Every structure is written in C-alpha cells, then in structure tokens.
Amino acid sequence: MLAVKGVEPQLRSAFADACEAVGPEAPTLCEGWTVRDVLVHLDLIERRWDSWLAVPAGKRFGAIRRSYDALADRERSRAWSENIARIRSGPGAGPLATQWLRDRMMPREYLIHTEDIRRANGIAATVSAEAQEVAWSRLPGLAKRLFLVRDPYGLALARPDGRRLVLKSGSPTATLTGEPLELLLHVFGRTTVSVVRLDGPPEAVAAARVRDSSRAAQSLPRAFDD
Numbered sequence: 001m002l003a004v005k006g007v008e009p010q011l012r013s014a015f016a017d018a019c020e021a022v023g024p025e026a027p028t029l030c031e032g033w034t035v036r037d038v039l040v041h042l043d044l045i046e047r048r049w050d051s052w053l054a055v056p057a058g059k060r061f062g063a064i065r066r067s068y069d070a071l072a073d074r075e076r077s078r079a080w081s082e083n084i085a086r087i088r089s090g091p092g093a094g095p096l097a098t099q100w101l102r103d104r105m106m107p108r109e110y111l112i113h114t115e116d117i118r119r120a121n122g123i124a125a126t127v128s129a130e131a132q133e134v135a136w137s138r139l140p141g142l143a144k145r146l147f148l149v150r151d152p153y154g155l156a157l158a159r160p161d162g163r164r165l166v167l168k169s170g171s172p173t174a175t176l177t178g179e180p181l182e183l184l185l186h187v188f189g190r191t192t193v194s195v196v197r198l199d200g201p202p203e204a205v206a207a208a209r210v211r212d213s214s215r216a217a218q219s220l221p222r223a224f225d226d
Contacts, residue, residue, distance in 0.1 A: 021121075036045050081134075146188070150208075172204045176208075
C-alpha cells in the first residue's frame, strides 16, 4: 500500500478546515449524518480501534452497536471547538498514534469524507497531485471488491493522463475515466457527484455496476448524464 509522506497531515488539515467552514450541523453526502457525525466517526476510528467493529458488525450485533453509539454520543457532547482540536491533533496513543500507520490507514478516509462535506455544501477545492496519487494507489483493491461486472465483459479505470487500470479482463471492455479522487468517490457510491465518464460498447457499459453505500447495486450509466 503506497504511503506518500506528508499527505496524511495535509488531508487531515483539509478535513478540519472543511468542518470549521460549514459548522457541526451542516449536511454531508452521508445520508442522515451531519458534519459533526462524520467528524466523530473519524475521531473514533483513530482513537478507538474497537469502534471499527461497528462498521461491519453493528447492524447484526446489538451489543456492538450500543457500545459504538455510547462512544459516539460522548464525543458529540464535546464542545465543537474540542471536536475540531481532536481531529487536528490526531490520536496521542494506540496504533494510529504512529505517523507510519496513519499514512497507510487514514488518507482514504480523509479524501472521501472531506468531499462528503465539501460537495454537500458547495465548497470547491483543489486536491494536490500527491493526494491524487494516494487515491490512485487505493483504487485497485477497492474497485475490484466494489464493482460488479457481468461476464464476459471487461472494465477498466483510466486517468486523463493516459494511465490505465484493468479491473476485469473481458471483451468488449468499458472504461471509466476521471481523476483518481473522482474515481475513488465513484467506487464508494458517491455516483451522483463524482466527475467521471463511462465509455465503451453499450453492452459492456450495461454490464458494469458499482455498489452504493447501502450495498444496493446502482447502474453506472445513470451517473453520466451530460
């Protein structure tokens, strides 16, 4: 997993800046979540590794869900300025207190959730070339798990600079093109806001689907209206 030194602090700062710009009760692209909810989510996964269990298991195990909810409620009760300060400082203890591990674990989270805030509130921002490279490095494994491509068709991801990643070999093949961050957002179900384009034979386009954040499959072409 690629780790670009200096990018994680940059992304953390950009996330905190976006939170401060819109305030704790502003909407996000995460349905039902305010900015404070997203901030608390990131703060908890950095400081409390047991909270990671709530993502895959919270809906199936009531005890895990109740434990996570209690932790989240405690964090929500803090002053907003304290919430922001905790994100800016990062964890002081535990595995993610080490920059080496944060460089590998957190860039994806900050890339996606910063855009959840910016794009829900009309904030335009430039993403650095280093951050785009991190987004590109995270795509292969994630996209292979989150895209569904019906046989015998293929699907590739492409950047405007010509670099290309084959997700599934097949013929004919459709190609999803965009900057790495846009592709990453699309893979994670932000299909209505990601700036990407799908090209290829109609049957290959129709065969490619991406799972949305609620695990429902969404047909790709609906996201590509000009």
